[in-house]
Amino acid sequence: MPIQIFNSLTRQKEAFAPLDPAGKRVLFYACGPTVYGKFHIGNARTFVMTDVVRRWLVKRGHDVQFAMNITDVDDKIIRKANDEGVASEVIAARYTDYFLSMLERLGNMGGVIHPKATQHIPQMVTMIADLVARGHAYATPDGSVWFEVGSFRDYGKLSRMPLDEMKQGERVDAAQQQLKRSPLDFALWKGAKEGEPSWPSPWGNGRPGWHIECSSMSMEALHSQTIDIHSGGSDLRFPHHENEIAQSECATGKRFARYWMHMGMLDIEGMKMSKSLGNVKNIDEVMEFIDPLILRYFFMSAKYGDKIDYTESTIHQCQSAMERMITADQSARRILGTDSPTDWNSDEELQATWNEFAAGMDDDFNSPRALAAIAKSVTLLNTRIANENDKASIARATALLAELREALGISGELVRKNTGGLGDEEIESLIAQRTQAKKDRNFTLADQIRKDLLGKGVQLEDSRTGTIWKRV
């Protein structure tokens, strides 16, 4: 049973079959950020869910060529640079670094091809020239080049916007509108203005429009005029992706992307995130007090295409679920000691859980179903710990849980801040005192030590194999 993908272009689930005749290699392009400022939790959701998709394709044996562009020339970057009185490259470089470190903290896989717009200007110019030559684009006296939407019969096939209706909502920019043949036409090349970065072109100095870079760089980075999967936030469906399709398919005469995937938006406490509401949450501020693992769990708790609501209550729920998962793993590993988790394939109960997980992920990357399967594997593991003395059985269940978590990128432990200034040795020493007190049946002292430690953020648990502790 192949992976099913909900294709935004056809609005239905389709069996995924890559272009590669061998069915192995997958060309995957995701729209990346414009690097002009910090990123918010909604951005993070899109990038994490994209990583979840990529991980599963890899897990299913595909050789995934994954590219995510970085838009490093743009109006917003220029404005920010002017505000700070620095070159726009300074701004772009700063937030590119910031972006890459954010992805790492969020637990995304590395090995991403990150093409930058400023490093692909010649390729874009070539594509624009092709479009002009083919009669799909025209230059205007200001040195700009526009894509003529009316020249592409299929325009609107992705967003399904009837062209007549769209003209009414078009933003009015008097100077630009006068130059264009139709209000819908969009910029491929923007004639240079004073104080802006620019590059030479057959139409004079200027810089690329926003959409052209994705068309050009996806083909360049993935070495193909047709790519398998193209993803991005659902707000990019129109006009960005619609325009990408138009210019790409007109330039090459070939189908641009075969499967379109769109990530749903994130609300805050039921409200759309917006500057005017003042509820934009920067991802680094959020990660100050919410562990990235919990965030990933939260993002995956709804299907990638659906809207998700960030609320304190939901985050707490995700934290509890994540802690249960981690506690089970820790308990198991204490019992196993130096023994390693082992292959679980021969274990029917575990095999069935894996099958549920895989069935969920194969079904359009249904992460909530996958998380349900993980919860099942946690219960199985805990049950074996509680009722069995069979290390081999526990080792197999531990291995499965680890594999499932890795498949979603939620391995590892929660990062705890050090509290109360207590070092590990100090804590261990107090625990030893308490253990002795318990032997002496001095429960008053034992309970006092436990209470003191809890006050300093260290929680004790007496397990079968001794007292364990964790920072809370």
Added chain:
RNA sequence: GGUACGGUACCCAAGUGGUUAAGGGAGAGGUCUGCAAAACCUCUAUUCAUCGGUUCGAAUCCGAUCCGUACCUCCA
């Protein structure tokens, strides 16, 4: 106005024509424990916004109504 999407238990959330409507969180009871914690077991939707219709059979399909949301303009 146009184009879409959604309304499933206290909360989050699967399920989209057919055995008892996944799973998590929270809550209740029980087991274990010196006590806690953790863990395990049991329980918590005769019902899927409302009203009609199609069907042997619908949360799932069709129609209407109510509510909520997004996109149409930079946006993950």
